[in-house]
Amino acid sequence: MTKTPANGNGTTGDERRPTSHDPSTAGIENRIETEGDPGSGGGLPYETVTTPVLVVGAGAAGARVAIELAESGIDPLVIGKRDHGDAHTTWAAGGINAALGSLDPEDDWTIHAADTFTEGHHLNDPEAVELTTREMPDRIRELEAWGMPFDRTADGDINQRYFGAQSYRRTCFVGDRTGEAMLETLIERAQALDVPYRENVLITRLLSDGERVDGAVGFDMESGEGLLVRTNHVVLAAGGFSALYHRHSSRDDENNGDGQALALEAGARLVDLEFVQFHPTGMVGDRYGEEWDGRLVTEAVRGEGGRLYNAQGERFMERYSPDQMELDARDVVARAIAQEVREGRGTDDGGVFLDISHRDAAYIRERLPSMVERFESLGVDITAEPMTVAPTAHYTMGGVDIDFRTGETGVDGLYAVGETVAGVHGANRLGGNSLAETVAIGKLVGDHVASAVTDGDADPTVTDGQRALAEREFGALRALADSDGSVAPTALLAELGDLLWDHAGILRDEAGLREGLATLADLRTRTADLRVDGDLTSKSVEYAVDLSASLTVAEAMLQAALERSESRGAHYRTDAPETDADWRANLVIAAGTDGLSIGRRGVGEPSPAVREALAEGYELDYHHLE
Template sequence: MNPTTNRDGSLSAATPEHETVERRVLVVGAGAAGARTAIELVERGVDPEDVLVVGKRAHGDAHTTWARGGINGALGTHDPEDDPTIHAADTLDEGHHVNDPAKVETVTERMPALLRELDEWGMEFSRTEDGRIDQRYFGAQSFRRTAFAGDYTGEAMLDTLVDRARALDIPYRENVFVSSLLVEDGRARGAVGTDLDTGEFVVFDADVVVLAAGGYTALYRRHSSRDDENTGDGPALAYLAGVPLMDVEFVQFHPTGMVGRRYGESWDGRLVTEAVRGEGGRLYNADGERFMERYSPDQMELDARDVVARAIANEIAAGRGTDHGGVYLDISHRDRSFIEERLPRMYERFADLGVDLAEEPVEVAPTAHYGMGGVRVDDDGETDVDGLYAIGETMAGVHGANRLGGNSLAETVAYGAVTGEAVAERLDDPSAPEGDDAAALAAGHLRDLGAIADRDGTHDPEALLEDLRELLWDRAGILRDGDDVAAGLSALETLREKADDLAVGAATSRSFEFALNLGFGLVVADAILRAAERRTESRGAHVRTDYPETDPDLRRNIVVEQDGVGGMRLSTDSIGTPSDAVQDALDAGYELDYHQLE
């Protein structure tokens, strides 16, 4: 450890030893959004050695691989009348019109070409008999526009992007937990992290930082992510750096998560892809009723995710669920060969658990799946901090109050390309101002990291993280009311007090990582609860049982930012206007005809 001197000349506490890494662009995140950004940069002439992608896990091991069902783009393989304006209209309708229309149109306009680009790069799309990229039905979409690779689309896409990045010699660093961003005079200067393999602290000195670090749904007890991803890193990093968050009250609960009491607790909440319903899967309650006929007789199991999830929750609450606390999802009316071809991963997973998907139903219940909210950004993905960008599930704006299935993977590659273009143009300008040494900016956080490691406190950070997950599930779950949210905020204060007295091991220990996750989780949970309290209506995935109607006056984005004295300040932003072409598509009222699947 080395002594440091404050700007006023006084001595400060010793700063832990650390490594310093200099790059022009630091990409934080191991998934598709980060990979696609880095690829765009290099393909636009940026030297690969000027770029570094860092991830908390091994290269290619990211949440992207758990997005199985497909990726949207208006190719018109089966439905030539589909086009990007109708895709945008479906997205805005699904988002209950609190999406940013410009961002929505950016994604939908770019996706046909980006799907063809992935195809050219070798992605193993499922094909029609004549060799074209196949497309399937997905919930709340007017046409078949979800391209897919069996039921492992995210895995196939990330493998393709990683292979492309390796072919371009883009540097990647594994197992690094980024815990703070460096900002000076409103400008990004880099980040600070910990090498989880060695325990060494790392200062990244960078001109541009791109946050592609995922969302926050693993902060819920039942969730479709792995426990150590989607814990709020991206939104919390940005918020703590002074950037506003937006729409964080909108948390999507996917209708079909596995039921732990039936398949084992390690499987609880894991996703049963929407592709099962997209290929004709049917939902039944314990009485054998195909209950979606009561809730959505026209769109049935392929209505919007929030509609289907609440229908399942209502069936379970009414006592018509299974003994294990779920409902049945059945695709056994399809031929075995069809299931094996179109849903190979699901077929194999349940076969390993002793269930024949071609012969019997599986048990499912809603699970926290996707945070529609995140970091507020402009049309290029840049935040209020100059040179700091946020994309993928870390950003807000595309999905509004509820995400259209198949749009998450689309957003990652679309905004990866958009932000890569913007950053490449930025790097062409050599006039970036000089600033303080990044290590000097990082000194305070390095000391904080040193204080967390080997802390001899009272509370186990992993246990507190589980308490936080229970809190959000109970107080800001699929159904909410004002009393629950207020109780959640009160309980959060108690958790925060306990978090000040943690028992933590070395910087290579799991408890150190859990302590960092807990810190981020407390920030994001606070924002979720406060925004949920502020939105006194029901809209999309946000349902207040004490305010069951949608309030036209609340067709605004709720923004959460620091108030300057350690608290959170909430405000609202107005919504933009769609283009004339998209408005025409909205007015036309396109809608899925589910019964084509019958």
């Protein structure tokens, strides 16, 4: 899958990466040899590494899989495309859900599951939801035992806060840096187990015949050399695809769909790609600068009592959700903000105001230290004045179709986990469930993969055909680096971001989606004229590699959004604004010789215990918080 760049960020594409190599490979027997002839047929020198399990992605999901493997006596190789510890998990600030009952003892996992189904508009995979919600109390205790410094109540229990659309206070937190603290904890645990790790490596293709995988191909972004990984087991934990949008809460070179594209090309299926969550509160406005546009203002601000006002000073959520107010579901709040702006009640920057200054300043500094620090650096004191916010693409509910007990994708030897997959969240994700899914399902997948590894996996076979495929990929990468056309990858990625924002954003319709697909086809045509500046150590090549994955996933998302002719959760069609009971089905996408195909699949039912919790109709009443 030699692809082409992530999102336009104004770079020229010819800067070099800083060298910070720390690939600890203790505990794994790597066979390494340099192969290929750079002077022959456009080839690329490459290193061959053997491992029983390859984990692609070094965020929380990948780390938890690797920990479980290591604790089972398996030495996986974890590959990340950034420096060790620099994963997107660190950007999940507000908290992680578990029905501990620290403050609300009546809460339990069935109510957590019911809230998750309600927020997901009942498109969730029941097994995925129930495995996650049942597992989470134990996973929180596990993180606590590994040293995660959760905030505490006066009695010393793990503290919990409200998050949107949750019936009880079940979001555990470390101030407003929960994801960062969690990843640090997981990495420390992995390092204590001597889990091998390679950083700054980009995987560009899985070696697959559509039935099974025999390894992976990529390149080291520091040395510029190719990498062939011989393995019978690959776990994809590479994140989602929200950064395809013009305004998003990710870094431009992450969450660009590479995990989904790798899986699709290898023969796996994707599901629920039409559901993209727009977080209601992303930074917006000239006072913050372009660098901060779209960056997340954590839901913890609203969970701690933050209020939304339009430019006329009205607390407008009273019109849209008088009971749950600012803590209604993310899709509801995001659409409310979009409606206020569209009807002329927004700020000059196209946003609204988020204000928590009515709370005590010391309390704000204690509970939201990162937010206070960030805005102070930009000249805004959030303890005394409001922030300007607007919706931003934040999370993708869709992804690889898996069995949640095993992580299996239907392609032998290929597994997936985390935001790379679909199922837990349905049509809209409950805040605080993303971090929960990574550790709950990550443990289960790691346990299953460990049980699947046999003695024969110590010396996996790469067939002559697969080696030829790998060498073709190396040749394609070398050719890509030498591309001397007239179109920069970053320019096409920026156009793709605008296209999706305009035609597949918070509000969609058939005409806009069809126009988006036509414009996407034009973008594909223009990739034949790419200009890539530099060799394989340049950012330009990375962006060029990302582009084809982004185009593949964008097409699948647009096709699915066009197919689903109703409104449900994060997918809102202005030409079909009602939810249709006949559309309680998942859309499954596969790649074939004639392009993408889309099929419909029915959704299973929750267990009797969860159905009982759903029937009780638990719901947050915001006003008792005030």
